[in-house]
Amino acid sequence: MKHPQKLAVELDEQSLTYAELLHYVQVLSLHLMNNYHIKPGDIVCQCVERSLLMVIGVLSISMVGSAYCPLSLRDPPQRLQALVNQTQSRLVLVHASAPAAFDPDNLTVNIDCIIRLEERFSEINLNELSDVPVTPESVVFVIFTSGSTGIPKAVQLRHRNFTEFMHSFVNIDVVTKSDTIIQMARCSFDNHLLSLVGTLVIGSTLVMLRPEGNMDLEYLAGVLDQKQITVMHAVPSLLNSLFEFLRINKRTSAVKYLRSLCSGGEAVNVKQVNLFQNLVGKQCRIRNHYGPAEITINCACYLIDLSKSQTSISIGQLLPNYRCLILDEFSQCVCIGHEGELLVSGVGMFAGYFDRDDLTAKAMININGQMYYKTGDLVTIDNNGLLHYRGRKDHQIKLHGQRIELGEIERCLLNITSISACVVMKWNDDYL
Structure with a gap:
């Protein structure tokens, strides 16, 4: 040791x-x-x-x-x-x-x-x-995500998926062994593995919160300040609530030690990023992260630079050792600026859904001898090679970073004997 x-x-x-x-x-x-x-x-x-x-x-x-x-x-x-x-x-x-x-x-x-x-x-x-x-091929984590049939899917991640992902993450300087990292994510969200296990893999210090401590803004601000947290990763809705609390209560000292502020799990907007940037120190880098559980936590990252004019925040470029395709409904690669489904391949590719080979076969595709995961996310790519999230091609939504299939909610409602039929819909962004 x-x-x-x-x-x-x-x-x-x-x-x-x-x-x-x-x-x-x-x-x-x-x-x-x-x-x-x-x-x-x-x-x-x-x-x-x-x-x-x-x-x-x-x-x-x-x-x-x-x-x-x-x-x-x-x-x-x-x-x-x-x-x-x-x-x-x-x-x-x-x-x-x-x-x-x-x-x-x-x-x-x-x-x-x-x-x-x-x-x-x-x-x-x-x-x-x-x-x-x-062995590197042994399954080390099983994380549940929502299933379109109403039955959750168990994503299997191997040892090599996680270790290679951490290599890529460290490679872009998001975390280092000198950092003090706070655990924000709930354990039902795959991102908790990054703070809970990844922190210890690279030799950093992990700071945990008491139960529901991530929702107690007064307590959370105190921990950030007293423990001198340098890395924080959370969904933008929670970060927005925290930073508004810090701004209103003039508690900006709570985030003065931050070196790396990471947003992910939901779409972050320019207004939110402006709020974050106004409170953190000059040494802090703000990043937007993207990645489904099937590709091991994160596969894309954008180092946000608000000095450049932008109306939306990109999900950035793929991490080292990942690659992607953007395909239209005819499985043809799209042109720059055109919308298509994002397919991702690389070191984080999962081992499949536990005991559901049928769903695994539907989620993966072999293209020119390389296996890709079909994310179901619609994106565009710009002239600078940056990816921009545009929405879903199915009925899946994200709630506080947790993927939810509307079909799973419908199935639960139909189990109530007094309900014979139902449809669950998203209404703009009111579900966030």
């Missing part, structure tokens, strides 16, 4: 160094292997509040060669149970407040209890962990 005494993760007054974090991860990993017989290839769900335990759980699941599937305590119990059933997971990691959300038939394991017991009564045999067979 390069920096055992460096601060790895903080949450208010709690903290762990890299050495301490590794110890707890090893303790939980061995318990999962020896007591619950979790093995490489298994999917292990985790349903916990924002906490140090969340980080320990994610890394422990990965250490035993299994795939981490996050579940949100904000979801109704019926949905949580349906997602667990869909993954065929044998085990759900929880803490004290979560077990009641699942059927008695599901094995729920309290992370905190395991760590306390194992620390007191067990010796750690690290040789067992060194024998775990994990």
Whole structure:
């Protein structure tokens, strides 16, 4: 370990160094292997509040060669149970407040209890962990996105997808090992993997928020200031609320340490970016990010320069080691300025939807020996090679960065016996 005494993760007054974090991860990993017989290839769900335990759980699941599937305590119990059933997971990691959300038939394991017991009564045999067979092709994350049939789709990401994505992300100087990064995204949003795991992969310091702390603007402003946050990534609607709060309350010192401010998950507009730029320091770079879960978190980025006249904010150019095509309805490449569907290929290409080869086949296409993911997003490209998002070719929307198929809402409504037919529509941008 390069920096055992460096601060790895903080949450208010709690903290762990890299050495301490590794110890707890090893303790939980061995318990999962020896007591619950979790093995490489298994999917292990985790349903916990924002906490140090969340980080320990994610890394422990990965250490035993299994795939981490996050579940949100904000979801109704019926949905949580349906997602667990869909993954065929044998085990759900929880803490004290979560077990009641699942059927008695599901094995729920309290992370905190395991760590306390194992620390007191067990010796750690690290040789067992060194024998775990994990390859770059092993699936490490399973993230649910909304499905057009009303059934969520489980996106599988490999180890190499995530590590190569992080290489590309570091390559454009969004994050460095010297940064202090705040975790803003909910665990149901794939972007939480960037802060929760990516931060630790490159040796940065992760600052977590207490449960619902991302919605408490007074608390959030205090954390940004006291912890001297240098990198922040959030959806523009939340950033707009935060920066308006800072402006009105004259709390601009909260963002004076920011080096990198990243917006993604929703369309950001020029007015919002102007607000951000007026409050951050000159050293801060503001970026707009784009990317579906199927291509591993982000695949395009735009370093915003408001000195240039623009009426909308581009999603930029592809990250290193990604490539794209923009095709019309006849599968022909479009000309500059013409609208078409964005197809993306590269190091982040997912391993497919879990147990849904039919949906995987529909989502991918082989063009000249190269597999591309059909995003369903309509874009144009300008003379400078910058991509501009224009909308969807289907009925999918985004709510706070979370992809939602309107068909999934319709299916839930039709399950109510008093409703025989329904149509869910988006109305301008009122759903954001």
